[in-house]
Amino acid sequence: MNVAEQPTPAGGHLSSVEAAVLSLRERRRRDTEIEVSSAALDLFEKNGVAATTIADIARAAGISDRTFFRYYSSKEETVLDFQQWFRTPTREWLTTGITDGPVLEQLEAVCVGVLRQLDGPNRDAANRLRRIRALMKTEPSLRAVSAMLDDERAYSLADQIVESFHGRVSLTEARLTAEIVGVGLRTACQMWSARLDNGDDATLEGTYQAVRSTIHSLTAPSAL
């Protein structure tokens, strides 16, 4: 697992395992993705999301409008693809790492692993995440597309869980598990970003743990 040529690429994409053997084409695609994503983020910060057109982004990234849509299906997605960070670890868990403990805890452990990466070795990824979260505070269209993507991800994650757990988990449980983790992650990111803006130094992992325990205390204690 010797990652030499890309000591974490500019965009802040997680350069975990997959950097192993990329063909030239794949590497160029990766480069273009980073170029587009990073150009878009700059433009969004400078002019706002609404005032930035796809043509602007494409020009700044050195590609044609037509090609833009072969990479992303909307301008908002260009900066929201950080959600992919969870995809590979999740797939690995589902294919080889399942234990017989509670599903929710296992999934949370996977996420904590990713967050720990962001707190530690993957600072530029975390910085990019922070810039995006800052934008999301003032850009409803980013929140909208983010909600869309989150939902789609939770939807398909639930299906994968049901399949991988082979009947031990109902679809309802899987859906709720996926959604609860999603809510937690989203909220943790918001809080983390807010705390950093206040001058405090918070970690993503720590913030997520706090959120987790808040969820716990909200749902559990009310005797009923």
Next chain:
Amino acid sequence: MNVAEQPTPAGGHLSSVEAAVLSLRERRRRDTEIEVSSAALDLFEKNGVAATTIADIARAAGISDRTFFRYYSSKEETVLDFQQWFRTPTREWLTTGITDGPVLEQLEAVCVGVLRQLDGPNRDAANRLRRIRALMKTEPSLRAVSAMLDDERAYSLADQIVESFHGRVSLTEARLTAEIVGVGLRTACQMWSARLDNGDDATLEGTYQAVRSTIHSLTAPSAL
């Protein structure tokens, strides 16, 4: 509260208190909304969402394209406005009905009240909800817009909670509360719709209670 002229309008909109004194303008607007919403639902069921253009809907509803955008900002929203059913009861709770019990439970009680309406006196609203849920199973764009609206609603609901509870609830708790209830409602609607498709007869309220207890058991029991 004598509702004479509209014994629950075609579209299935909740005709609760607000039907009291509507000016002519307001009533015509309501009528147009129902006309559009109902025409859109028919077209979506017949031709699919993607194949239905805004021009189609507008023509079917007897308005111009330009006017369409003064009612809804996308074709998907025309059928997803049922989320508004929760708005009035929620506002009433926040302005006059707050107790000092746990926030989550209070909000859940509000939602259960709405669901009970749908199970009982407001059958046509429930039927409309079911048609929409059926569409959502096969129409990703509807799910996408729905996720967008849900998120926006949760976002603003959290702000309102913080304000109304005047410091007794943190923003984080409010956000999580709003999101958890949202997740529960969404999941309950899905399950309810799925059960009806299976021939079982489920109530929205009962399904929601089941979801609620599943959330409870997912988050609480893992000792830790």
Next chain:
DNA sequence: GTCAAAGTGGCATAGTGTGCCATGACGGCG
């Protein structure tokens, strides 16, 4: 009846999203 406010439709225009096709680069193979 008069008038301000609001709703409506038509027009123009910017931006979004996709199919189609020609061109050129990649990568395997003889």
Next chain:
DNA sequence: CGCCGTCATGGCACACTATGCCACTTTGAC
């Protein structure tokens, strides 16, 4: 090296989405 299937790109065309502007009508208050 040179051939060729595969893939990525850019340009073009086209349909749809979305909004601003303006003229016209309706509503509702005086």
